[in-house]
Amino acid sequence: MPNKKISIGLFGFGCVGQGLYDVLNESQGLQASIEKICVRDKSKKRRLDAGRFTYDKKDILNRKDLDVVVELISDTDAAFEIVSTAMKNGVNVVSASKEMLAKNFAELFKLQQQHKVSLIYEGSVGGSIPILRNLEEYYDNELLQNVRAILNGTCNYIVTRMELEGKDYGEILKDAQANGFAEADPWLDVSGCDAKYKILLISVHAFGILLKPDQILNLGIQNIRYEDILYAKEKNLRIKLISRSEKIGDKYRVFVMPHFIDKSTELFNVMYEYNAVEVEGAFSCKQTFTGKGAGSHPTGSAVLSDISALTYNYRYGYKKLKKFMNGNGIIPDATKSLDIDFNIKVYVRFSNKSEIEKLEIVSIEEEYKSAKNNYIIATVNFKSLFHFCGNKDSKVFICAI
Ligand SMILES: NC(=O)c1ccc[n+]([C@@H]2O[C@H](COP(=O)([O-])OP(=O)(O)OC[C@H]3O[C@@H](n4cnc5c(N)ncnc54)[C@H](OP(=O)(O)O)[C@@H]3O)[C@@H](O)[C@H]2O)c1
Incomplete structure (x- = not known):
């Protein structure tokens, strides 16, 4: 659809949905309009006219005049339902729901192939950092060795403040919740689960391996104390929650856990809610992408970039994933390739x-x-x-x- 005005059906008008709305309003380059927004809570006050909203997903999914469905909701099961229905209807989809994508990847991949539609999801990993398309396209020609990343802004924010302020986990967590840097229920973030969904998606685009979430170890920061930070500090180290995906011979190691990090890596200087992805290739050596890993406008800008990519018919080629598929259309079980x-x-x-x-x-x-x-x-x-x-x-x- 080059040069055409894009009609968007939007699901979700929370943190990311509103971020997309703002970023789209400021964008000079992209001709796009949000035709309808589907949300859940009828009693919530909205910043836009009531006529812009619907509470019935069919008001978007049954429309024939939309070019893109953008799914930015917080309900994983409903998100899968919405995304798969849109694809079955032949509509391209942009999503930022990493949990939904990670848990249903094989099915979503199949739907993309069957219905010849595009599903892109840059905003789901690293917020504003453009990493998935880079891994998919640019590093296709590079002998990739490993990806090490800080992928959860909440955890990085907490460990940064513990270190700099000399305070314990509980106190900083409470403050982070009050300041919008942690959810009321922080488990998904602090347990490393959120980072696990992201490294699963990174592994697909970096190495072409698809794992199930429960095959990936996630140890989090939920039990960290200031004395652990102090132990690191005395040795000129920092503690960071690191997600790793690496190729060792013909096997892969994929896991999330806290690491002592020394000054020799750029990840050492990634503080507060920032994220970073360090990619190491045989010839390119180490390259680090840093940026805001979450938040309304940073994530909204990644979503906008995906919508824009659809104007030139972009879709992930999944070249690395397809290499393992032997032409039969079925993604092989990566268990044998996983080294634990x-x-x-x-x-x-x-x-x-x-x-x-x-x-x-x-x-x-x-x-x-x-x-x-x-x-x-x-x-x-x-x-x-x-x-x-x-x-x-x-x-x-x-x-x-
Ligand atoms: N926040 C971030 O920085 C960030 C970054 C990257 C990815 N993400 C992902 O992006 C997605 C959205 O996150 P968010 O932070 O924007 O969440 P949020 O602020 O909690 O907003 C969620 C939105 O989804 C709507 N919603 C929930 N269930 C729905 C349903 N069944 N049908 C229709 N609408 C429904 C809510 O409707 P109401 O307004 O009526 O409550 C709300 O507008 C999540 O998957 C999240 O993991 C978030």
Whole structure:
């Protein structure tokens, strides 16, 4: 649809939806108009005329005159329903719902191929950072080795403020919630789950491997204390929640966990709510993209860029994913390519030994005991870290070295 005015059906008018509205209003280059906005709560006061809104998804999905459906809602199941119905109707879709995309990727991929429509979702990973299309297109010709990224602004904001203000996790979290940097229920962010959905999508575009969310280890910052930050600080290190996707021979390691980071990497200087993606290729060496990883206007601008890409019929080519598909249209199970049986050096802080009995310790390099706390620096079997993944009862803090 080059040079044509684009008609948009928008789902969601929250943080990102309103950001898109503002960014679109300021945009000089793109001729686009939001024809209808579908939201959920009839009692909410809106900044636009009531006539712009609907509460019935069919008012958008049944229209024949729309070029794009833009899905920016907070309900994962409803988002999948909306996105898949639009694609079945032959309409291109832009989405920022990483959880919905990560949980339903295989089905969404199939629908794109079957109905020859485009589904693009740059805003779902790294907010304003243009990373997915870069991984898909630019790094296609590069021997990619690994991607290491700070993908959750809430976690980075919390650890930054803990370090700079010398305060404990609970106090900073409360403040972050009051200032809009953390959700009332912060679990999805602080447990590393949100970052996991994002590294899953990155792995598709970086290496062409599709994993299921529960195959990816996510350890978060929910148990971090100021003393952990202090331990790092004394060694000129910082703690960051790092998402990793890397190729080791013909296998891949994909996981999310806190890491001690030293000054030699640019990730060290990524503070507060900022995100960063470091991409390492055999010939390009390390390149780092940084920017606001969330928020109304940064994410809205990524969504706008996707809408704009549709004007020149852009769609992800999934060239790397298709390489593994043997022409039969089915995405192979990536379990065989996933390496979870390796050893990793970690810092583990715990109160009593029974809390870490499921950890397979290969060797201990350093051990510290006090009345309040214990920590070890140890090499452990990576697989055994899954015992701590998503475990709300565990109070153990684990950080890769
Ligand atoms: N916030 C960010 O910085 C950011 C960044 C990247 C990606 N994302 C993703 O973008 C999506 C939207 O996030 P957000 O922060 O904008 O959420 P939000 O501020 O909570 O707004 C959510 C919007 O979705 C609407 N909604 C929820 N369920 C609906 C349903 N079943 N049908 C129609 N509308 C429905 C809500 O309607 P009401 O207005 O009636 O409540 C609201 O307008 C999420 O998937 C999120 O993960 C967010």
